[in-house]
Amino acid sequence: MESGNGNNRQLKSACYSESEQFHSPSVIVIGGGFAGISAARALCDASFKVVLLESRDRIGGRVCTDYSFGFPVDMGASWLHGVCRENPLAPLIGRLGLPLYRTCGDNSVLFDHDLESYALFDADGGQVPEELVTKVGKIFESILKETGKLREENGEEDMSMLRAFSIALERRPDLRQEGLASKVLQWYLCRMEGWFATDADTISLKYWDKEELLPGGHALMVRGYRPVINTLAKGLDIRLNHRVTKVARRYNGVKVTVEDGKTFVADAAVVAVPIGVLKANSIKFEPRLPEWKEEAIANLGVGTENKIAMHFDKVFWPNVEFLGVVASTPYGCSYFLNLHKATGHPVLIYMPAGRLAHDIEKMSDEAAANFAFLQLRRILPDASEPIQYLVSHWGTDINSLGSYSFDAVGKPHELYEKLRIPVDNLFFAGEATSTRFPGMVHGAFSTGLMAAEDCRMRVLDGYGELDLLHPARGEEFASRSVPLLISRM
Numbered sequence: 001m002e003s004g005n006g007n008n009r010q011l012k013s014a015c016y017s018e019s020e021q022f023h024s025p026s027v028i029v030i031g032g033g034f035a036g037i038s039a040a041r042a043l044c045d046a047s048f049k050v051v052l053l054e055s056r057d058r059i060g061g062r063v064c065t066d067y068s069f070g071f072p073v074d075m076g077a078s079w080l081h082g083v084c085r086e087n088p089l090a091p092l093i094g095r096l097g098l099p100l101y102r103t104c105g106d107n108s109v110l111f112d113h114d115l116e117s118y119a120l121f122d123a124d125g126g127q128v129p130e131e132l133v134t135k136v137g138k139i140f141e142s143i144l145k146e147t148g149k150l151r152e153e154n155g156e157e158d159m160s161m162l163r164a165f166s167i168a169l170e171r172r173p174d175l176r177q178e179g180l181a182s183k184v185l186q187w188y189l190c191r192m193e194g195w196f197a198t199d200a201d202t203i204s205l206k207y208w209d210k211e212e213l214l215p216g217g218h219a220l221m222v223r224g225y226r227p228v229i230n231t232l233a234k235g236l237d238i239r240l241n242h243r244v245t246k247v248a249r250r251y252n253g254v255k256v257t258v259e260d261g262k263t264f265v266a267d268a269a270v271v272a273v274p275i276g277v278l279k280a281n282s283i284k285f286e287p288r289l290p291e292w293k294e295e296a297i298a299n300l301g302v303g304t305e306n307k308i309a310m311h312f313d314k315v316f317w318p319n320v321e322f323l324g325v326v327a328s329t330p331y332g333c334s335y336f337l338n339l340h341k342a343t344g345h346p347v348l349i350y351m352p353a354g355r356l357a358h359d360i361e362k363m364s365d366e367a368a369a370n371f372a373f374l375q376l377r378r379i380l381p382d383a384s385e386p387i388q389y390l391v392s393h394w395g396t397d398i399n400s401l402g403s404y405s406f407d408a409v410g411k412p413h414e415l416y417e418k419l420r421i422p423v424d425n426l427f428f429a430g431e432a433t434s435t436r437f438p439g440m441v442h443g444a445f446s447t448g449l450m451a452a453e454d455c456r457m458r459v460l461d462g463y464g465e466l467d468l469l470h471p472a473r474g475e476e477f478a479s480r481s482v483p484l485l486i487s488r489m
């Protein structure tokens with residue numbers, strides 16, 4: 001499929017003889033995250049000749065299990081959202097026997113946690129009474145209900161969640177909180193911002209809850225996501241350190257150029273790079289993508305959430321699933337995931353989102369780790385310093401340029417679908433092309449399978465051999481059902 005520097009006059013004949021062309025439809029997959037790998041897997045299983053071009057020196061993309069502490073730590077995705085058979089990743093995770101640690105059941109006000117095991121503190125180190133946290137949680141839910149009414153009244157008009165909150169509180173002064181309770185309320189808002197990786201003044205009132213949450217609650221991948229992606233990637237032709245800079249589509253195929261000028265040709269391409277990378281226009285499309293596609297790219301929101309993982313020599317914090325610090329603004333609040341509870345390793349993960357995440361990304365790794373540690377020391381003054389730390393940079397890393405997509409104020413939810421719709425022989429996959437599960441690993445995985453099937457139909461239609469090859473469904477991973485191994489049932 002590789003055609004050498006710019007030497008590509010006739011697309012198909014540059015890589016295949018006539019007979020090979022007939023029997024081996026070919027695809028280039030751009031991006032080796034869950035979406036790209038699942039598309040490549042499915043097309044390979046459907047007897048396509050597939051080459052996957054990945055800009056980094058590793059696969060996985062925003063799934064990034066780091067082993068430098070001597071055990072797995074997920075610096076990107078770590079939860080399986082929807083611990084149930086309907087989750088498209090469940091068959092594979094079950095078959096691999098990977099343990100899960102459930103952090104909440106369905107419909108928690110805190111999205112991926114419930115209030116079973118936590119400790120919230122005021123900035124001076126005083127612990128917030130549980131009854132107050134529960135009470136304010138109910139108030140937070142009531143405010144959300146009020147914002148729902150506001151949404152109905154407003155019809156087509158949209159506004160930010162922050163604005164909707166303040167209108168709701170004007171209308172219902174009984175829901176307003178003072179003192180410590182008001183800080184706890186800000187902390188709930190902070191957790192909402194963490195879920196969407198953006199500040200409340202950018203989240204759409206109209207569409208914030210349009211993503212689909214599968215049943216079964218949310219669970220951490222105790223051994224990290226890496227084994228899952230590695231299994232999917234087995235046997236694929238993956239070219240690491242291949243940053244795509246140009247995608248040219250012609251009536252008879254695509255030609256893809258990478259940074260060093262090397263080109264690849266195939267019948268079709270699956271573009272599975274992050275929305276942030278598409279927004280940055282670092283890949284040139286020739287001819288330009290249609291206006292509706294460019295608009296979808298420009299208008300979809302993408303937020304930033306980061307992780308600062310701190311490895312300690314011993315556990316000195318309470319034996320709870322997470323620690324939190326309340327403050328008078330969401331920006332001032334903190335959240336630490338206690339990996340020790342789920343995995344037995346003495347690690348706390350500080351997770352800032354939105355503007356705070358952006359600001360911290362401007363710091364050196366050392367300063368960022370210090371910042372996280374200082375937040376911890378505010379509540380646990382005797383905390384010993386971490387022996388190792390890891391800092392993610394999802395917002396500025398040129399391979400991601402954001403953590404995941406969200407519905408921005410005033411922009412339609414259909415943008416996800418518009419981003420997915422193919423353009424000739426270019427197919428699009430990735431979390432931001434998923435209308436059902438945007439921002440999630442299983443969403444990215446599903447869109448890869450969908451793009452693969454669309455691609456198979458289109459390419460084989462062109463070949464006039466629609467019945468010859470198997471459906472691109474990743475059958476091997478989807479069919480057998482093995483129960484998931486879940487702790488904290």
Ligand SMILES: Cc1cc2nc3c(=O)[nH]c(=O)nc-3n(C[C@H](O)[C@H](O)[C@H](O)COP(=O)(O)OP(=O)(O)OC[C@H]3O[C@@H](n4cnc5c(N)ncnc54)[C@H](O)[C@@H]3O)c2cc1C
Pocket residue numbers: 030031032033034035036053054055056059060061062063075076077078079080081242243244245272273274277282283305306307392394398399400402403404429430431432438439440441442444
């Ligand atoms: C901090 C954080 C926490 C998260 N937590 C969760 C969670 O707990 N659960 C959950 O379900 N989801 C979570 N997510 C979201 C989840 O990680 C993503 O939705 C999902 O992994 C996206 O997969 P993808 O294949 O669409 O994109 P990616 O995984 O980003 O894959 C795209 C690939 O394209 C490559 N690429 C970029 N530019 C080029 C180029 N020019 N040429 C070639 N290759 C290129 C990238 O290197 C990357 O490998 C989290 C994300 C982050 C950042």
